[in-house]
Amino acid sequence: MITKDKLIWIYETMCRIRFFEESMLEQTYKGNSMGVTHPSDGQEAVPTGICAHLTEKDWIGSTHRGHGHCIAKGLETDKMMAEIMGKYTGNCKGKGGSMHIADFSKGMLGANAIVGASIPLAVGAALTAKYQKKEKDSIGVAFFGDGASSQGVLHESMNLASIWKLPVIFACENNQYAEATPSWYAVSVEDIADRAASYNIPGVIVDGMDVFQVYEAAEEAVLRARKGLGPTLLELKTYRYHGHFHADQPEKYRTSEEEKIWKNRDCIKTFEKKVLDQKLMTKKKLDSIKKNIEKEIEAAVEFGLSSPLPPTETLYEDVYVNYSNDLKGLR
Ligand SMILES: Cc1ncc(C[n+]2csc(CCOP(=O)(O)OP(=O)(O)O)c2C)c(N)n1
Ligand SMILES: [Mg+2]
Numbered sequence: 001m002i003t004k005d006k007l008i009w010i011y012e013t014m015c016r017i018r019f020f021e022e023s024m025l026e027q028t029y030k031g032n033s034m035g036v037t038h039p040s041d042g043q044e045a046v047p048t049g050i051c052a053h054l055t056e057k058d059w060i061g062s063t064h065r066g067h068g069h070c071i072a073k074g075l076e077t078d079k080m081m082a083e084i085m086g087k088y089t090g091n092c093k094g095k096g097g098s099m100h101i102a103d104f105s106k107g108m109l110g111a112n113a114i115v116g117a118s119i120p121l122a123v124g125a126a127l128t129a130k131y132q133k134k135e136k137d138s139i140g141v142a143f144f145g146d147g148a149s150s151q152g153v154l155h156e157s158m159n160l161a162s163i164w165k166l167p168v169i170f171a172c173e174n175n176q177y178a179e180a181t182p183s184w185y186a187v188s189v190e191d192i193a194d195r196a197a198s199y200n201i202p203g204v205i206v207d208g209m210d211v212f213q214v215y216e217a218a219e220e221a222v223l224r225a226r227k228g229l230g231p232t233l234l235e236l237k238t239y240r241y242h243g244h245f246h247a248d249q250p251e252k253y254r255t256s257e258e259e260k261i262w263k264n265r266d267c268i269k270t271f272e273k274k275v276l277d278q279k280l281m282t283k284k285k286l287d288s289i290k291k292n293i294e295k296e297i298e299a300a301v302e303f304g305l306s307s308p309l310p311p312t313e314t315l316y317e318d319v320y321v322n323y324s325n326d327l328k329g330l331r
Helices: 004-029 045-051 067-072 077-084 118-132 152-163 192-199 211-226 256-263 267-277 283-306
Strands: 059-061 140-145 168-174 203-207 232-237
Touching (some): 004 067, 045 140, 045 168, 067 077, 118 140, 118 168, 192 232, 211 232
Parallel strands (some): 203 232
């Protein structure tokens, strides 16, 4: 049973991700982003339904398409927008950009430009949690795509996590494509969840367009991890509404009919229909949440645009390790 507060959080989070991505894209097209951006609109139910069960003590590893993961893990949208714009007020002082947003204070290990790299990072966090026992019950979640599911590192990580019963969740966002390559062509199995059998861990197929299904599947996986019973592979079937990155032309490799089928199952619309039909929330409440989030994102854009670039004298700060200071005591 989802509490009323959690329902509100879920709706807020999905709207926050959607509006953030739309505004972020607009700013990218205007030339205000530093570097390429990979929007995740369409996939909002996945990070929302999973992170609904996490606290700041849990760790997530993210991907090049990481804005939704960051937002669901509690990172502030104004700092994120500033980071994408290369501004000094950003999460990484404007030196990371879209693909390197991180905030360790919130358990966010970082977006990551290397496909599959989120996976061993989350497994490492889970290993640390298990053996240091400092952060009792904390778990790691690795978000990765269908393309990354064929990287060797996933298979090594699932094997190790299984034999050591690590508290980790492998969250595969199967959005049907890796760049322009469809998963039906590049992935050897129909359901990526089936790959879990090779590592003797549960593999669960989840409708990633339905936040309630994601929430339920994640609840079980999180519980299993926290109880020390080991990892779970979740395959979340979803769809990215835009191209692979801001300047991609998806019409070159997918049909508008296909896009329409997925958009008809939009996670925000599905949520609204369900909560209204079941009288769990009122239309007035939904509208006021949407309006507030719209204002928040407008303010985030303003914050980013009006923030300064990193001062020239800070160019080398936080970029290279200072061996005499940063590593003191390690050798
Ligand atoms: C190790 C590595 N190989 C290739 C690339 C180039 N690349 C960037 S994103 C991408 C596709 C990833 O697809 P998927 O894992 O399905 O994630 P999605 O983009 O669909 O979210 C590729 C091949 C890379 N960044 N890193
Ligand atoms: Mg993909």
